[in-house]
Amino acid sequence: MVIERRVSVTWQNVSSSALAYLEATIFPCGYEEPDLNAQYSDENWKAIFQNYEDYKMISECKRDDGLRLYEFKAQNQGFEYGIKYWVKSDTDTRVISMMLVFPLELEAMMGDYSTRLFPTYTSCP
Numbered sequence: 001m002v003i004e005r006r007v008s009v010t011w012q013n014v015s016s017s018a019l020a021y022l023e024a025t026i027f028p029c030g031y032e033e034p035d036l037n038a039q040y041s042d043e044n045w046k047a048i049f050q051n052y053e054d055y056k057m058i059s060e061c062k063r064d065d066g067l068r069l070y071e072f073k074a075q076n077q078g079f080e081y082g083i084k085y086w087v088k089s090d091t092d093t094r095v096i097s098m099m100l101v102f103p104l105e106l107e108a109m110m111g112d113y114s115t116r117l118f119p120t121y122t123s124c125p
Contacts, residue, residue, distance in 0.1 A: 016109070017079065019101040030092050039095070040070065040087060052076045055083070061124035069124055073104070080104045084114055086121070 008023040027035065038044075049055040055074035062068045072083040085099045098117060102110035114122040 016106060017081075017103050018106065018109070019099075020113070021097075021099040021101075023097045024090070025095045025097070027093050027095070031095065036068070036087065036089075036095065040068065049074060052081075059124040063121060067118075067121055069118075069121060071124060074101075082107055082110055084110065084123075086118055 005026045005028070006023060007026075008021065010022075011020040012018070025039070045055070045057070049072070052074040053076050055072050058071045058073055060068070060070045066089045068087040070085040070087075072085070074081045074083055080103065081101050082104050083099060083101050085097065088096045088098075090096045100110055100113055100117075102113075111122060
């Protein structure tokens with residue numbers, strides 16, 4: 001999907017109730033750390049998780065190279081999910097984010113996908 005300043009792709013595994021979401025956000029005039037802090041703030045998490053009945057941030061961490069990871073637990077339609085949300089500064093004007101959503105009972109599968117995507121940063125320390 002392409003909308004102003006964003007390009008995104010969503011993959012769904014219906015049989016496993018899993019989801020992967022990749023988004024490139026464009027900042028035409030560039031961005032700095034405070035812009036990312038605002039982009040991934042409590043207020044914006046509410047918008048990101050508006051389709052869930054409940055969500056809770058479990059941890060957040062950031063590496064020296066700027067790669068961020070946010071980990072959540074969420075509930076929707078009586079099911080519990082684990083969510084990992086990575087944010088990477090790609091260029092001076094583009095940020096890439098990747099979200100994985102898996103039912104809690106498929107935590108091992110989410111770990112496998114996390115390792116394939118971010119081998120050295122699968123969870124917060």
